[in-house]
Amino acid sequence: EAGVAQSPRYKIIEKRQSVAFWCNPISGHATLYWYQQILGQGPKLLIQFQNNGVVDDSQLPKDRFSAERLKGVDSTLKIQPAKLEDSAVYLCASSSPQGVPTDTQYFGPGTRLTVL
């Protein structure tokens, strides 16, 4: 079974520029998550999709971050404009209902963003 795919793996931009990250979840997984992981910290949830609808985006800085999951499969996370503090690894994860309350999340390798 193919895992969660993310691209690009690395991105370097200057502050105030825009950037987009792409995620392809495991086939058939209805739930998709985007996390931000700053160096030395645990991942922080930015947004959670169930199919193509948003379940939770309470921690997404909506003035600069946006995400979409058209057709309920692939997803794109965008930052516009980027700030220095956005330097982090952006992780995508997906899960599928297993009949228990807490679904196992499968993570992609992440995109390391450096904002100069």
Add this chain to the structure above:
Amino acid sequence: LAKTTQPISMDSYEGQEVNITCSHNNIATNDYITWYQQFPSQGPRFIIQGYKTKVTNEVASLFIPADRKSSTLSLPRVSLSDTAVYYCLVGEGPQTGANNLFFGTGTRLTVIP
């Protein structure tokens, strides 16, 4: 959403059993406890999940006392490849909207030869 407290770091020699304890004093009735492992430059990986008493799989064991205010991840006979950050999460799960997606800072385990 119950938050957790874990030791920041632990060291262990190869071949020893390692126990990492997580405190979650505000755990709710419907909350499950889930542990993830993260290697450098990789995303977290599910290890084990439980609700009460003891759960064991091919990788680890999870011990949960009756009051469920803490849990202990047990890794038997660790090897150098077990060096990673371990996260304890507590929550109901994605399907209910209130979910176990708060990772905290985790415990950095270093296995020494």
